[in-house]
């Protein structure tokens with residue numbers, strides 16, 4: 444098992460598919476990468492949402508872990524927008540991202556800060572603070588999608 448993983452890592456590294464530095468092989472890769480990251484963001488966010496809205500029992504430990512993961516994941520998608528040509532193809536990213544890049548980047552920063560804040564307040568455990576911080580994260584999703592993502 445260990446050996447397989449190592450071989451896989453080597454293969455990925457040699458094909459340049461390890462995209463940690465934001466380098467992608469193609470625009471399609473960049474689109475897949477950012478969509479996959481947003482998919483994980485949604486998984487975490489939806490589960491927290493279900494707990495906040497009493498759709499499932501609140502598990503404080505699980506909630507806090509999701510909040511930590513969300514703050515990490517919030518760092519991931521944005522290098523996927525740096526690649527030329529990734530405004531075309533199988534994507535719901537709007538041209539406004541590249542036309543108003545400063546505004547988009549500002550929204551990304553607000554999102555990252557909001558998720559960090561949420562991860563922090565889940566440590567203190569104050570229900571009111573958590574609720575507020577969670578609501579603030581939700582607003583940053585919508586605030587960006589309204590301007591920069593097609594329906």
Ligand code: HEC
Nearest residue numbers: 478481482485488534535536550551554583584587591592
């Ligand atoms: C700064 C802008 C921005 C923020 C903040 C943001 N998104 Fe997005 N999101 C996008 C863009 C742009 C796309 C389209 C990506 C593409 O199709 O290339 C996207 C796509 C998605 C997708 C679809 C992924 C797929 O499989 O195609 C989901 C789900 C999603 N976002 C959820 C969220 C959630 C939940 C949050 C907040 C917790 C969030 N996003 C925050 C800009 C943002």
